[in-house]
Each structure stands twice: as structure tokens, then as C-alpha cells.
Amino acid sequence: MYAITGITGKVGGAVARTLLAAGQSVRAVVRDAARARSWAERGCEVVTADMDDATSLTAAFEGAHGVFILPPSEFDPSPGFPEARAVIDAVRGALQSAASGKVVCLSTIGAQATETNLLTQRTLMEQALRDLPMPVTFLRPGWFMENAAWDVAPARDMGVIPSFLQPLDKAVPMVATADVGRIAAQLLRQTWRGVRVVELEGPQRVSPNDLAEAFAQVLGRPVRAEVVPRETWDALFRSQGMKEPLPRIRMLDGFNEGWIAFEGDPADVVKGEVDLEAVLRGLVSQAA
Numbered sequence: 001m002y003a004i005t006g007i008t009g010k011v012g013g014a015v016a017r018t019l020l021a022a023g024q025s026v027r028a029v030v031r032d033a034a035r036a037r038s039w040a041e042r043g044c045e046v047v048t049a050d051m052d053d054a055t056s057l058t059a060a061f062e063g064a065h066g067v068f069i070l071p072p073s074e075f076d077p078s079p080g081f082p083e084a085r086a087v088i089d090a091v092r093g094a095l096q097s098a099a100s101g102k103v104v105c106l107s108t109i110g111a112q113a114t115e116t117n118l119l120t121q122r123t124l125m126e127q128a129l130r131d132l133p134m135p136v137t138f139l140r141p142g143w144f145m146e147n148a149a150w151d152v153a154p155a156r157d158m159g160v161i162p163s164f165l166q167p168l169d170k171a172v173p174m175v176a177t178a179d180v181g182r183i184a185a186q187l188l189r190q191t192w193r194g195v196r197v198v199e200l201e202g203p204q205r206v207s208p209n210d211l212a213e214a215f216a217q218v219l220g221r222p223v224r225a226e227v228v229p230r231e232t233w234d235a236l237f238r239s240q241g242m243k244e245p246l247p248r249i250r251m252l253d254g255f256n257e258g259w260i261a262f263e264g265d266p267a268d269v270v271k272g273e274v275d276l277e278a279v280l281r282g283l284v285s286q287a288a
Contacts (some may be wrong), residue, residue: 006070014181
């Protein structure tokens with residue numbers, strides 16, 4: 001049996017669907033059992049737990065052959081990342097107490113970076129779980145293609161995509177959440193020793209110009225990418241209600257400057273199957 005956190009989201013849901021399709025038993029670990037009704041109907045065991053509560057997580061992980069950890073995302077963290085640290089402490093304690101068989105933890109491209117940024121929350125998780133007694137895999141995917149959901153309306157209505165990724169012709173690793181979940185499920189069923197890092201991207205890298213071109217194909221209208229000037233970012237993010245934009249700004253700087261990147265040999269990076277246009281068609285359809 002595999003315990004899956006984040007099952008009501010895109011990645012966790014893809015992990016669960018892949019395991020169920022392979023005939024495996026799944027335990028859905030959720031905060032609200034009502035939100036997991038569809039998973040219960042699919043035959044999953046449903047247990048409730050909070051990601052920052054070691055006691056409930058321990059009960060959720062006990063008896064699991066493998067556990068998938070999907071840390072909640074905090075997009076406007078307090079200084080020092082206390083929200084992430086509370087989750088990390090609870091997850092580590094629960095995995096130790098439950099003596100889970102093995103662990104696959106969703107991390108991120110650039111988790112090895114030493115510069116503090118929004119993704120440092122995943123760096124801290126990796127550091128905390130590295131010395132657990134059971135086998136641990138950190139899955140580091142690239143930029144999620146589904147982040148383009150924010151671009152659907154401006155692409156459709158104005159034919160413009162405001163881009164924080166710069167320059168516009170620089171391609172970065174992107175991947176569909178369906179591929180992330182599928183690969184995570186495959187990793188859970190493998191046997192390994194110690195700690196390993198698996199890096200994952202889509203079939204090809206994507207620049208903002210590529211994203212605009214793909215939107216143009218899907219929407220049937222001209223679409224272009226447009227640079228959001230770096231000097232406007234702080235004020236723009238604060239106008240959107242962010243308390244402290246610096247971690248997000250440093251993350252974007254990391255992609256643009258190249259210090260948020262894959263760590264291993266490029267030949268070892270796993271390639272996904274889902275292409276950008278397929279993801280955009282889904283996002284456009286959902287927004288209709």
C-alpha cells in the first residue's frame with residue numbers, strides 16, 4: 001500500500017491514478033475527507049492528517065510500503081520559512097515514527113542552490129530527510145507547464161503574455177504535472193538504497209517565445225511574449241497582496257541568471273512525454 005499526500009492536487013492525483021492503474025493499493029492522506037470522496041469511490045483508503053502535525057501523519061504513514069510527500073506550497077512565506085519548517089519537522093518525525101518502507105519526496109529544480117529564494121523551502125526539506133533510515137528519492141522537476149494558467153486570459157484577450165522569465169528566447173526546463181505524477185509513481189515502485197535525486201523535464205525546453213507560439217497555435221490568433229521590467233517586480237507583487245516579494249523575485253532571478261538549474265549530468269535527466277501544446281489546450285479549455 002502506498003500513502004499519497006497532496007492527492008487532491010494535480011501531481012498527487014496523477015501519482016494515485018498511475019498506481020491504481022497498476023493494481024496497487026492507495027491510501028489518500030488529506031486534510032478534509034469530504035474532498036477525497038472521489039478517491040474513496042475509486043477504492044482508496046482515506047485518512048485525515050495535517051501536514052504540520054506529526055501525530056496524524058504518523059498514523060497516516062503506518063504500514064505503508066511507500067510514501068509520497070508533496071509539501072504544501074507557500075508562495076508568500078514569512079522570513080526564515082517558518083511555515084515550511086513546521087511541515088518539515090512533522091513529516092520527518094512521522095516518517096521516522098511510522099518506519100515507512102521508502103519515500104519519494106517532490107522537490108524542485110535548483111534545490112541545490114545556496115542562494116535563498118522561494119524554492120529554498122524544498123532545499124530545507126531535502127536537507128531534513130537525507131539522513132532518514134529508509135530509502136529516499138527526491139524528485140526534482142522543472143518549471144511546471146501548468147503555471148501558464150496565469151497566461152491564458154492575457155493571451156486570449158490581448159494576444160500578449162507578460163513574462164518574468166527573461167530573455168524571451170532563453171529556454172528553460174518545463175514539465176507537465178501529469179509526467180511528474182507518473183514518474184513519481186514509477187519511482188515509488190522501484191527498489192533502491194540510500195538517497196537519490198531524480199531530475200525531470202518535458203520533451204523539450206521552452207522559452208517565453210515558445211510559450212507564446214504554442215498559445216497562438218491553440219488559440220488561433222497571434223500571441224507574443226512581453227518582458228515585465230525587472231525594476232517593476234517588487235511593486236507589482238506587493239500590489240497583488242504579497243507581504244514579502246523577495247523570495248519570489250530571487251527565484252525568478254535564479255532561472256534567468258542560470259543558478260536555478262539541474263544539478264546532475266544532462267544525460268541523466270529524465271524526459272517526460274506530455275508536450276506544451278497539449279497542456280495549453282487543457283488550460284484553455286478549463287478557462288472557457
